Amino acid sequence: MRNRRPFIWLALAALLAGLATAQANTTVTFWTAYSSDGPEVKQLETVIIPAFEKAHPDITVKHVAIPYNDLHQKLVTAVAGGQLPDLVRSDIIWVPELANLGVLAPLDTSMSDFKSLADSVFPGPLATNYWKGHYYGLPLDTNTRIWVYDPATLTKLGMSGPPKTFDELKSMAAAAKAKGVYLYAEGGTGGWNILPWIWSGGGSLTNDTYTKASGYLDGPKSVAAVQMLVDLYKADEMPNIIVNPNGGLGTYDGIFQGKYASTLDGPWMFAIFGGAHPDTKLEGSLIPAGPGGSISVVGGEDIVMTQQSKNKAAAEAFLRFLLSDEAQRAMAQAGQMPVLKSADSWLPSIHDYYATYLKQIATARPRTPTPKWPQIDQVLNTEIAKAFQGSETVQQALTNAAHQIDALLQ
Amino acid sequence: MVVGDRNQRRALMALRLILLTAGVVVMLLPFAYMVSTSFKPNAMVLEIPVKFFPQHPTVANYVTAWTSNRFARYFLNSVVVAIGTTLAALLLSSMMAYAFARFRFPGRSILFGLILIALMVPTMMMLIPQFLLARDLHLLNSLWGLVAFYTGGNLGFNTFLLHSFFQDIPSELEEAMVVDGAGPWTRYWRLILPLARPALATAAIFTFLGAWDEFTWALTIINDPSKYTLPIAIALFQGQHSTSWGLVFAASVIAIAPVLVIFAIFQRQFVAGIAAGAVKA
Numbered sequence: 001m002r003n004r005r006p007f008i009w010l011a012l013a014a015l016l017a018g019l020a021t022a023q024a025n026t027t028v029t030f031w032t033a034y035s036s037d038g039p040e041v042k043q044l045e046t047v048i049i050p051a052f053e054k055a056h057p058d059i060t061v062k063h064v065a066i067p068y069n070d071l072h073q074k075l076v077t078a079v080a081g082g083q084l085p086d087l088v089r090s091d092i093i094w095v096p097e098l099a100n101l102g103v104l105a106p107l108d109t110s111m112s113d114f115k116s117l118a119d120s121v122f123p124g125p126l127a128t129n130y131w132k133g134h135y136y137g138l139p140l141d142t143n144t145r146i147w148v149y150d151p152a153t154l155t156k157l158g159m160s161g162p163p164k165t166f167d168e169l170k171s172m173a174a175a176a177k178a179k180g181v182y183l184y185a186e187g188g189t190g191g192w193n194i195l196p197w198i199w200s201g202g203g204s205l206t207n208d209t210y211t212k213a214s215g216y217l218d219g220p221k222s223v224a225a226v227q228m229l230v231d232l233y234k235a236d237e238m239p240n241i242i243v244n245p246n247g248g249l250g251t252y253d254g255i256f257q258g259k260y261a262s263t264l265d266g267p268w269m270f271a272i273f274g275g276a277h278p279d280t281k282l283e284g285s286l287i288p289a290g291p292g293g294s295i296s297v298v299g300g301e302d303i304v305m306t307q308q309s310k311n312k313a314a315a316e317a318f319l320r321f322l323l324s325d326e327a328q329r330a331m332a333q334a335g336q337m338p339v340l341k342s343a344d345s346w347l348p349s350i351h352d353y354y355a356t357y358l359k360q361i362a363t364a365r366p367r368t369p370t371p372k373w374p375q376i377d378q379v380l381n382t383e384i385a386k387a388f389q390g391s392e393t394v395q396q397a398l399t400n401a402a403h404q405i406d407a408l409l410q
Numbered sequence: 411m412v413v414g415d416r417n418q419r420r421a422l423m424a425l426r427l428i429l430l431t432a433g434v435v436v437m438l439l440p441f442a443y444m445v446s447t448s449f450k451p452n453a454m455v456l457e458i459p460v461k462f463f464p465q466h467p468t469v470a471n472y473v474t475a476w477t478s479n480r481f482a483r484y485f486l487n488s489v490v491v492a493i494g495t496t497l498a499a500l501l502l503s504s505m506m507a508y509a510f511a512r513f514r515f516p517g518r519s520i521l522f523g524l525i526l527i528a529l530m531v532p533t534m535m536m537l538i539p540q541f542l543l544a545r546d547l548h549l550l551n552s553l554w555g556l557v558a559f560y561t562g563g564n565l566g567f568n569t570f571l572l573h574s575f576f577q578d579i580p581s582e583l584e585e586a587m588v589v590d591g592a593g594p595w596t597r598y599w600r601l602i603l604p605l606a607r608p609a610l611a612t613a614a615i616f617t618f619l620g621a622w623d624e625f626t627w628a629l630t631i632i633n634d635p636s637k638y639t640l641p642i643a644i645a646l647f648q649g650q651h652s653t654s655w656g657l658v659f660a661a662s663v664i665a666i667a668p669v670l671v672i673f674a675i676f677q678r679q680f681v682a683g684i685a686a687g688a689v690k691a
Contacts, residue, residue: 029633033650034649035646035647035648035649035650035653035654036478036643036646036647036657037474037478037647037649037654037657038649062634062635063635064633064634064635065635065646066629067629067642067645067646067648068648068649068650069645069648070629070645074629074630077537077538077541077630080538080541080542081538081541081542081545081550082545083545083550083633085633250652252652265651266651268651268652269651269652272649272651272652
């Protein structure tokens, strides 16, 4: 009997050790809005997550895709019920709102290596994580809109290249119309759609401290820029999807069918379009310059960690990996633009269209960083559409919008 | 007079046919559009003018929809949830309806009134309270959570529908069974349920459809992709930047198939059931 005791202890110890390793295997839940058939989800699930799990055998990453249009609602419900995941790939425009609700972990205080990570990314996208004194996330990918066109359609119209200025845009749109083609198609009147024109026209949405829209959104330069688009639309030189995004031929289909020559879009367009139509080669150029230059809008996603996360260390490890050169390169191949400063050197070698995006993003501006952005965007959408529909003048519509936005910025 | 009568009748018949034809066209056009789009190659999905017969029909959308993203699994989840909900809701609501139709007990009309009032509360308003309830019952992120809440959501209408049908069943039949010594359970199970088959079929179709199509609740409580149901899987084909309509429609056609089967099985009973419900309702 006495001889057997050590064996029992040994067996117990082994069992405990086994339990301990089993418990060490943590699961990190990661919510995104990648669509099922897009190229990004394949890269994430078949390249990035397996590579991470191989390097961290004790961590499992559970990726949960949620339809983009419902992710915001689902996040808000999950906040109420305390059921948030560890990490979320959040649209940059939702981060201030989520931070304001107090559900995000301030990474600048909770992550020991935050500073070195923050130093490795572009400052513009990093700034979208800043809210009331803290950084609540890190940028994951960035993007902007450039002028995307099918060169074959331009050739058919007898045009040698895309418009470089507002004046060229106007004359080329009229020339294209004469041949039954829309030079430029735009799918809405929200901030994402209209701000590049307002900024390139020398106007702005608010003052520099984001406290006032009156006098800026309805200032003469903003009005002139929107007026240019309204004039194009009224002359039937822009298709009706600008006021009714689902009411006509979408930009992708229109460009493929040669009915639209160009649109403004992000880098994903090349990936999606190239997947569907490998024979049609799109090209990109800078947004036509107006009195204010060629200024586009910054888009993209941040990665945020929730306060509720019980696996913060494991979540941080995956977050760090997503910002690594390896992961950022893998996603760049799927049309998702990296945020690493070091990407400047290798990015154009992955796809040549990235060179134009890098140039455009150097001067691109963010949308107003406020928890109220979704409401502001709604105001822009509704009010500017009225100018296109003709029920209000551009000046009236922008003045009305500015008043409503003033109230939201208070 | 006789000739005039006949002409009038003919005119009325023609009018009726025209209206019905218009109705059929309105009902079927979206369906035809969905089916035709599902056979179009991804690019040519939204064409203007609309083409109902694709120039280069393909089944690629069906293959992609079925093979991508564990679609078969989601299909199975939906089947389990819809059938589970239908069985549970029918059993519970028919028992409740039987009690309301045949038993006299204190508070009966108040309780019945409460059920009707609950029918009138919009589901969106109950989303967060239900979510908190589901969390406390540990029903989040589980198919049983879907079944439980879908069943609860269907009880009111089903009880109402079955109640009015049960009332029409002559009570003499039950009295005869009482004489033979049958208790309430036997009368409910052996007499009322078999006689109420049309109403049960109607309730079954509504319940199945409701559980099969439901999106918001499923999206809210399910966090594990392996437990997604079909409506979420279909919504996932709609991307942030572009939507593959061919895939969305192919997936929708696949999702409609079981509903058509259920409808075909219960259809004869269904029509009778609607009429039966209408008399009292």
